[in-house]
Amino acid sequence: MTSITRRAALAAGLATLADPALAAFPDRPVRWLVGYPPGGGTDVLARLVGQSMGARLGVPVVIENRPGAATNIAAEAAANAAPDGTTVFTAGNETLVFNPALYKRLPFDAETGLRPLGLMARFHLVLCTKPVGGAATPAEFLEAARARPMDYASPGIGSPHHLAMERLARDLGIRLNHVPYRGLAPAMTDLVNGTVEAAVLDMAAGAELIRNNRVRPLAVLSAARLDGLPNLPTAREAYGLQGFEAYAWQGLTAPGRTPDDIAARLSADLAASIAEPAVQARMREIGLDPLSGGPEQHRAMITAERALYWPLIKGLGLSLD
Numbered sequence: 001m002t003s004i005t006r007r008a009a010l011a012a013g014l015a016t017l018a019d020p021a022l023a024a025f026p027d028r029p030v031r032w033l034v035g036y037p038p039g040g041g042t043d044v045l046a047r048l049v050g051q052s053m054g055a056r057l058g059v060p061v062v063i064e065n066r067p068g069a070a071t072n073i074a075a076e077a078a079a080n081a082a083p084d085g086t087t088v089f090t091a092g093n094e095t096l097v098f099n100p101a102l103y104k105r106l107p108f109d110a111e112t113g114l115r116p117l118g119l120m121a122r123f124h125l126v127l128c129t130k131p132v133g134g135a136a137t138p139a140e141f142l143e144a145a146r147a148r149p150m151d152y153a154s155p156g157i158g159s160p161h162h163l164a165m166e167r168l169a170r171d172l173g174i175r176l177n178h179v180p181y182r183g184l185a186p187a188m189t190d191l192v193n194g195t196v197e198a199a200v201l202d203m204a205a206g207a208e209l210i211r212n213n214r215v216r217p218l219a220v221l222s223a224a225r226l227d228g229l230p231n232l233p234t235a236r237e238a239y240g241l242q243g244f245e246a247y248a249w250q251g252l253t254a255p256g257r258t259p260d261d262i263a264a265r266l267s268a269d270l271a272a273s274i275a276e277p278a279v280q281a282r283m284r285e286i287g288l289d290p291l292s293g294g295p296e297q298h299r300a301m302i303t304a305e306r307a308l309y310w311p312l313i314k315g316l317g318l319s320l321d
Contacts, residue, residue, distance in 0.1 A: 115258050
């Protein structure tokens with residue numbers, strides 16, 4: 001080895017020691033746990049970001065789907081995994097905000113079992129009605145709901161779609177009849193065929209139905225109008241609900257005891273992957289809004305949404321035990 005080569009190697013080694021984001025990473029594949037079945041928005045997001053992160057880490061990232069128990073099966077597996085950087089888990093508001101209020105006991109510690117690494121994306125939510133005979137405007141929806149409790153579908157009790165609709169109902173002073181399904185696909189099917197009158201759909205799953213007029217979109221629950229649906233009002237605009245916004249969002253976590261240097265490396269590579277123009281373009285193409293923000297922003301999001309949703313869950317008497 002020449003002196004120049006030795007000096008370059010020494011400099012690279014010193015840089016690695018100085019920057020925890022460049023810390024040595026285990027030379028083994030990373031297992032990325034997803035608490036939902038293959039093919040949905042969460043799974044697609046994990047595969048998209050995982051491919052980019054794998055290239056940065058220098059090891060394959062393998063997606064492992066472990067659906068069930070409102071993501072608790074996958075969360076438990078992640079919390080109990082070796083804290084060596086080779087297991088990560090998609091954890092959003094369902095896992096870290098809703099479930100601690102919906103279950104008296106969780107199979108993992110919601111405070112210390114999972115270490116937030118950073119935010120990834122949020123799913124825009126849209127209030128929709130059945131295509132034939134349903135309310136055609138936000139005003140008609142409100143009038144119909146005031147006359148009688150209408151049936152609305154969701155992917156299940158405690159899902160972001162369910163709790164967003166209940167927040168909207170509470171703020172509008174109306175009562176709705178919740179019809180929970182085992183996933184969003186059957187809920188959307190029954191909305192299209194008119195079995196139920198309304199639902200909150202996320203754009204990742206419902207965009208095609210909305211654009212093809214198979215359901216009627218009434219209002220977006222985001223803070224601002226969507227580029228893809230510029231004529232669709234927000235709930236703030238439609239109903240005068242100042243400050244109202246609701247999303248399904250997701251971040252990445254590692255086992256709670258993951259060392260700081262490994263967590264920093266994962267966080268840095270996650271942030272760099274989310275910032276890639278090609279990754280952001282693909283996210284927007286499938287109806288996702290890329291989010292920037294590291295561990296602190298991830299924790300802040302969890303804290304803020306717990307303050308918002310825990311009183312709602314308690315007030316509704318919801319439980320999944």
